[in-house]
Amino acid sequence: VIVCVSANPSIDKLFEVDRLVAGAIHRPVGFVQRAGGKGLNVARAAASLGADVCAVAMLRGHAGAWIRDALAAEGVPGSFVWTSGETRASLSVADRAEERLTEFYENGEQVPADAWPGFARAVVEQLHAASWLTISGSMPPGSPDDGYAQLVDAARRAGTPVALDAAGAHLERALHAGPDVVKVNRHEAADLLGEEMATEERALAGARELRARAGADGHTGIVTLGAEGVVVVGPDGLELRGHLYERGRYPVGSGDAFLAGLTVGTERSAGLEEALRLALGSAAANAELPGAGRLDPDRAKSLAGSARVVRV
C-alpha cells in the first residue's frame, strides 16, 4: 500500500472563462470541482496506475465531508482525521483566450493544537502495511514546523521508504530527518538552497545537495524542471537526467503524478531508471487529461516507453 499524506486537502475548482477581465463579473463557460491538494493527487494517480493506496487526509467540516464522498465515488481509499473548521477550496480560472491559469488558493483556517498529533498518529497506524509513505504539499496553518519531520522519522523507524515533496521550512526540517527520496521543483529547490536553478547543471548540483542533506548514501535527490525534464541523484550516487517531449494542456498535478509513478515503479521492483521512466510517463499522461492526478494508465506506460533517461 502506498500511503499518501494529505494534511491540507482542498476542493479544487476549475472555472473556465472566455477571457479573464480584472474588475469584471465572470460566469463560467465550463466548471468542474474535484478532491484535490497534492497528497490526494498522488493517491489518485497511484491508484490509476493500479497501486493499492491509502490517502491519509485531515478533513474539516462540510467541505471535508464533500471530499470524503468525492474520494469514495472515485474509488480512492482513505483514512480520515477530522478536525474543526472547514477544508479549504482552490479556484483555478482558465482563460481560454490567453490559455493561462490564474489561481486563488485559500490558506485554510488555523487548526486546533491537537489536530496535528491526531493526524500523525493516523499516518503511523498505516505504516505497518505501507510499501511507501508519500508526503506532499502544505500543512494547515497551526501545524508544527517539524510536522513532516515527525512523519519522516516515524517512517524511517518503521522501515517504510518515504518520499518527500514539500517546500519552505517544512521541507528544510523534514529533509534533515532523512527521507529516502526528496523531490522538489526548481523553485522550491532555489528557495531552500538560496540559488536559482537556472541551468540543468545547477539543478543537478541542487539534487546532489538535497540528497546530501537527507543523508547522502541510500538517499535520492530529485529536482523537476517542468517541461524540461528532471535531474536525479540516486541512492548510490548515480546521476541521471530524464526527458519526455510531450506537453499536454493540463500540467497541473503533473508533479504529483511524477511522484506516484516513481513510487509505483519502485514498488514493482523496477530499478531507478525504469521507475524514473514511469514517473515521467505518468507526469506526461496527467498533462493530457483535465484534473490534477488524473491519468490513463495505459497512456502513462506507453509514454514511459518513449522517455529518455541518461546517465550524466
Place this chain on the structure above:
Amino acid sequence: VIVCVSANPSIDKLFEVDRLVAGAIHRPVGFVQRAGGKGLNVARAAASLGADVCAVAMLRGHAGAWIRDALAAEGVPGSFVWTSGETRASLSVADRAEERLTEFYENGEQVPADAWPGFARAVVEQLHAASWLTISGSMPPGSPDDGYAQLVDAARRAGTPVALDAAGAHLERALHAGPDVVKVNRHEAADLLGEEMATEERALAGARELRARAGADGHTGIVTLGAEGVVVVGPDGLELRGHLYERGRYPVGSGDAFLAGLTVGTERSAGLEEALRLALGSAAANAELPGAGRLDPDRAKSLAGSARVVRV
C-alpha cells in the same frame, strides 16, 4: 414575518489580494466566507433592521449544510428545501492596489425536475404569516421560466404583498403576474426594456413602464441607479427621486439592503417616502461594512434621516 425567497443561494467568499495578476498564483491576505445570494442578503439585512424574517432557501449537499449552519450561527431563521447536487459558491477577489472587485460566480448544477415544485410549496407554506414576500436573485439551472411568476401569483392570491428583484426572462414572466413592488437596477431595466437608462429621466420612464407592466394602479416600480440614487413610481402614480450622498467601500449587497429597508419600512406602516428613506439608509449602511447584507441598524436609521426624497 418578511419571507425572503432564496432559490439559488451561494457560499460567498471574499478573497483579498494585494494585486490581482492574470496568470499568477494568489494566496489571500484576507479571507472570509458567508452565506450569500441575494435572497439571503435581504433576509440578513431585514433581520438586522429588527424585522422577523424567514429565508426560504433551496439547499444542496455539503455546501448547503454549511449555509444552514452559517445562518443558524448568525441568527437568521430559515425554512430549507433540500435537493440533490451541491450549493454553489461565488468568489470575489478584492484587489487592494486597484480597489476593485473581480468576481467569479458559479452557476450551480442543474436541479432535478421536482426541485422547483417542492421549493414553491415551501414558500407558499410561509405565506399565511407573511407581511411581505421578497423574491430576489437567480433561480438554479433547471428551474421553470415561470417559477417566480408562480410565486408572485401565489402571494397575490394569499393577499401577501410581494416585492420582486430579478432579471431577464424570470423578471419578464414574473412582472406580468403583478408584483406589488418591482425593483431592478438600471442594467436589468435596460435589458428588459431594450433601452439604456442613461439619464434619470429615462430611468423614471423605465420605472413607469415597469409599474405599468405589473398592473399600474396599486403597483410600485423602482429603478436603482447605484451611487446616483433611485427613481420610484408609487402605487398611486406619485413619482419620486431618492438620493443619499454617502459612499461606502463595500457596495456589494446594497441593492438587497435597499429592498430590506423598503419592506421593513412599509411593514412598520411608514408611507412610501419614509420607507424609501429607510431603504436608502440601509443601502448606504450596508456599504459601510464588509459582507453583503450586513449593516448597523442604528447607522441605517441615522443615514435614513439624511436621505433626500423629492417629488418629481
